[in-house]
Amino acid sequence: MNKTNININTNIKSGTIAEPSLLRVDSLTKWFPLRRGLLAGRKKGPGAYIRAVDGVSFEVKPGQSLGLAGESGSGKTVTAEMLARLQSPTAGTIHFLGEDVTTARSRDLMRFRRQVQMVFQNPYDCLNERWRVYDIVREPLIIHRLGHGNEHLDTCKEMLTVVGLQPAEHYLYRYPHELSGGERQRVAIARALVLRPALLIADEPTTMLDVSVRAGVLNLFRKLQQDLDLSILFISHEFSTISYICDTTAIMYLGKIMEIGPTSQVFSHRYHPYSDALAASLPVVNAEDKRPPARISGEIPGAASIPRGCRFAPRCPYQAPACTAEEPPLLPVDSSHRVACVIWSGETPSSEQRAFQENVLRRQDEEGGAA
């Protein structure tokens, strides 16, 4: 208990971080109005908007990868689409390499697009069915007027080789319907990489794939991180894939980040009851490891009716009156780890909350002892 309080204080004072960030997102927000037309915006208060993303802040350092984890409906995809400038945020800013790109247009936007590319969830939906692989992979080069036709061929062959479609000649002139799901996703990755971006946004790129090819695609992402020094913003609801790819992990729930920190810490310490529950829902191979089953019940509520106070409170097994009073801010518990939970920021935790707290600290100590 003492330990965490001290941490909170030191971190608040330490202020901004010196190292330049590749991507910095500040209180990014996307509210979709429920009513359209003349009366839109007239109705105030809860229910007037779907608060898909509700003030999300994080940063990605060059060469580092961030994972966004959470249930369906937690706002991961909307966040990704705002970062890829496919949707415009309601509020908040996006800085890329120190430059504000939140509302960048024409030339600035094109420059941004060369640096930030995206891979989508559904490989059966993300390729133009009427185009051949060569045309698909090559299109970004044409759009950005990079190189000539004969150079395009070499670049595309190289890209296909990089993503593991070998021999490239075998794939160049095929249509998407001739390819398997895994091959399609690799073509999509090749298309995203052909501009040599610094950041790749990957929106659940493996969830639609067959389990047998999933590992291959994940290994490809790992390889790209190392070989191309690529930063990846990886979205998934699976802890295991995130922990395989990402240095930092943010746990999202109903449009807000609940916990963010180094991946290994987030998964081992699990400061937030929601992170704990997500981890508990993972299947375990080791039969000796007898963890208590996940204690959360029910469904994620709709983003049009976000609960008062902590948005996770209604489903939280450690809920106390303090939880519904006011939304807990995202506060540091550690030099690089922040959590939004009353258990760590509140003054008087309930006995159940204290038990959870002790549990986390014990896990932390055990790990410290082992290291």
Place this chain on the structure above:
Amino acid sequence: MFCKPGSTPPGRFERGPNTGMFSMKDIWRLARRDRLSLIGFFLFAAIIVMALIGPSLAPYEPLTINRGLDGKVPILKPPSAEYLLGTNDLGRDIFSQILVGSRTVVIIGLYGALIAAVVGTILGVISGYYRGHVDNVLQRLVEAAYSIPFEPLAIVIVSILSPSVWTIILAVSLVYWRQAMRVIRTQVLSMRERAFIKSARVAGASDFRIMLYHITPNILPLTFVYLPVAFGNAVLAEAAISFLGFGDPTSISWGQILRQAFTKGASIQSWWWVFSPGLFITITTASVFFCTRPFEEILNPRLRR
């Protein structure tokens, strides 16, 4: 009724799990299974061939007043070996008139349908892609096109401009772009949310590029669906205008033959004068509507057996 029972294999669509699109191959596959649409295709092809080579095969000049060997004008003769579909009150050969008239009908049908389908496709793509204000304006235009009855509009246009084949084509395309536009717009509305369009936007593609290279190739089969529909409508429209007397006075068409028969009051005694143009109009429009049967099945999967 024309379909052999059990002749339809299951799983005819070779396509991705959720694309919702179809290709020309699918259309042909569906058409081949359906005898009625196959008959439609062949009848339609026959009409086109008739328009291409028919006028040069006409046994008589269509507007010449013929004279028999005895020097008499063959007035209102019923069909015979000499005059295949009979003659009219001026001794003109109706069969020759039908052959020559087919060209006018097909020209109006093809151009009218082509313009209507192209305009409908372009506006549908723009409307569905941009949504918002653009869509709002274009949707009001479609509603206007739906609310205008065709014949009065055609009469107004013909009286402003001179009555000619091109005026009729203009009237036809002014009205019949509406169906294609509506259907294509809704398709584009759903297509623009698909990942490959998002992928193009992330790659930096302009709106124009996305509409031209990504959306249009994927909705083109729908345009082909509406071509025959618009063709059938155009043929009927031409017949109606000509029958009302607003057709091109310098060219022969089936509607005009009908009009002459009607104004001469010959429809009761000289059945052949009315029957043959009526039959050809029916065959033409029926053939194109039969052609669209497989398309209907694609657009409305519930009809699939």
